Amino acid sequence: MQQISFQFDKKELAEARKKKRKPHYTLEQELASLWEKMRRRNIAKEDRSKLVSEALTKMKGKIPEIAGSHVSCRVLQTCAKYCTPDERNAVYEELKPHFLTLACNTYAVHLITKLLDNATKEQLASFISSLRGHVASLLRHMVGSVVVEHAYQLGNASQKQSLLMELYSTELQLFKDLALVKEKRLVDIISKLNLQKSAVVRHMSAVVQPIMEKGIVDHSILHKVLVEYFTIADKSSAAEVIQHLSSALLVRMIHTKDGSKIGILCIKHGSAQERKKIIKGMKGHVSKIALDRFGSMVLTCILSVVDDTQLVKKIIIRELQPVLKELIFDKNARRPLLQLLHPNCSRYLSPDDLSLLDSSIPSLLTKGGSEPESETKSSEAKDDDVDMSDAEENVKSVAGGKKDPTLRRKELLVDSGLAESLIDACCESSEELLKSNHGKEVLFEVATGGADKLLHPHLDEKLDSLHESIASEVSAPKSEGQEHLLENFHSSRTIRKLILDCPSFASTLWENTFKGNCKTWAQGHSAKVVSAYMETSDPKVLKLAKKELKPLLDQGLLKLPDKSQPKKEE
Structure with a gap:
């Protein structure tokens, strides 16, 4: 009994100390009890509303004081989610004078972002306005930066611009009227307002450097600032940022x-x-980067520019090979593969993608600029014995490295074994790839041997087996209720392109599928595939099919596209 009494006294003492230390301890306990009920999934909507209203009534007038508590903050978040618009507005108004303080609180930051998600246009504009003069300091704060990024994502174009402006120069931070210019690009803003470029560079350096040193680099607002910074930075400043970022950051x-x-x-x-640091920093993340809409473009650039193919094979190619089957079907992940197979092709890369790959830093393109260190110092020095002026050398390096692009592609595709793995993956999934909107393009490039027939003659036997695999799938008879490959929208077009661009495949497919059966396929989508044999520029393929297809044309059973005429037999 004495022991139980002692434990009870000890618990009472702990409770008394908490009450003395936390002025709202009793309130927090009551709120926690209400929260346990209101957050249940199976609670009726009316009952939850009553609990939310009761909690808000208890907190009224004390919300700013308890918003930083890990218990009360959770209650407030749930209330903000389920309360009425009027109740939410009341919470917003009570917290409004304390936003900047709460934005840096580990727990309150979640409440702030929840309120912003449900804020009216006027409230969001008011909040963004309240950040004026504090954007740079908040971005240097691990928690505060989350609030700035959230507001930046939710804001419209002019609100985003207002957040960016004070990061550009002291004048734009101090004088609100200057920040109202319509120009979006930093170079245009400097020109319009006659700002001193060197002063802007110094201010931006002072803003950016501490943020990068703390490693707070995940936010899109910082990315935008750095892109604009590169457009005006001098050679040494730009090179310093590149050096700082060339790591896991x-x-x-x-x-x-x-x-x-x-x-x-x-x-x-x-x-x-x-x-080398950048590529090593990607180790273990390559497949995830490849599947990302924007990350895949960075991989595409690496495969197009970096001359140290041994390093690229060791890290990038090695991590891509085990997941090739997934990558070749993915809209984003196929880009690096297609870049190796058919570089800078407008069929696979949009104008924005091509523009992105062509981007550069102006100050590092000028004569005597901060030239990328020659990769002759790497393991492949023997391939880079080219003598040029500093400017010419730098421009070539930026355009795509010093190594011959075809040689680089061969080393990354053929010598690494990636092409062989690609052919195997295509053989195993030929039917699915033919029907896939994105996968069919990888299959086409692999089956044709890539641009400049890069895979020939190294992998002729493997390519023949791929042609046989595709032809075997196409030669399958029609079946009730199942769309045939020659009648499918995607596959019929891909097979047609293969006939026109790959004579060896055209011959294989003729022998397996069309020989003696052309009349069966002379209607619908399949007719476009059959007619490709009369449109081909290869005389051997034309000779192979002409005898059987000419009578179908004469009888009107098969029609060629308007601009196509039968090729004359040579």
């Missing part, structure tokens, strides 16, 4: 459009050592 940035651009600029203008 860059991997955390390339998930946004501007972050992807920064990654590409660092790859193109970085030295061999910096490129």
Whole structure:
């Protein structure tokens, strides 16, 4: 009994100490009890509303004081989610004078972001306005930066611009009227307002450097600032940022459009050592980066620019090979593969993608600029014995490295074994790839041997087996209720292109599928495939099919596209 009494006294003492230390301890306990009830999934809507109203009534007038508590903050978040608009507005108004303080609180930050998600246009505009003069300091804070990024994502174009402006120069931070210019690009703002470019560079450096040193680089607002910074930075300032980012930091940035651009600029203008750090920083993350909309473009740039193919094979190619089957079907992940098979093809890369790959830092393109260190110092020095002026050498390095592009592609595709793995993956999934909107393009490039027939003659036997595999799938008879490959929208077009561009495949397919059966396929989508044999520029393929197809044309059973005429037999 004495022991039980002692434990009871000890518990009472602990409760008394908590009450003395926390002025709202009793209130928090009551709120926690209400929260346990209101957050249940199976609670009726009316009952939850009553509990939410009761909790808000208890907190009224004390919300700013208890918003930083890990218990009360959770209650407030749930209340903000389920309360009425009027109740939410009341919470917003009570917290409004304390936003900047709460924005840096580990627990309250979640409440702030929840309120912003449900804020009216006027409330969001008011909140963004309250951040004026504090954006840079908040971005240097691990928690505060989350609030700035959230507001930046929710804001419209002019609100985003207002957040960015004070990061550009002291004048734009101090004088609100100056920040109302319509120009979006930093170079245009400097020109319009006659700002001193060197002063802007110094201010931006002072803003950006502490943020990068703390490693707070995940936010898109910083990525936008860095992209604009590169457009005006002098050679030494730009090179310093590239050097700082050439580590694991860059991997955390390339998930946004501007972050992807920064990654590409660092790859193109970085030295061999910096490129090596960037690629090593991707180790273990390559497949995830490949599947990302913007990260895949950074991989595409690496495969197009980096001359140290041994390093690229060791890290990038090695991590891509085990997941090739997944990558070739994915809209984003196929880009690096297609870039190797058919570089800078407008069929696979949009104008924005091509523009992104072509981007550069102006100050590092000028004569005597911060030239990327020659990769002759890397393991492949023997391939880089080219003598040029500093400017010419730098431009070539930025355009795509010093190594011959075809040689680089051969080393990454053929010598690494990637092409062989691609052919095997295509053989195993030929039917699915033919029907896939994105996979069919990879299959087409692999089956044709890539641009400049890069896979020939090294992998002729493997390619023949792929042609046989595709032809075998196409030769399957029609079946009730199942769409045939020659009648499917995607596969019929891919097979037609293969007939026109790959004579060896056209011959294999003729022998397996069409010989003696052309009349069966002379209607519908399949007719376009059959007619390709009369449109081919290869005389052997034309001779193979002409005898059987000419009578079908004469009888009107088969029609060629309007602009196509039968080729004359040579």
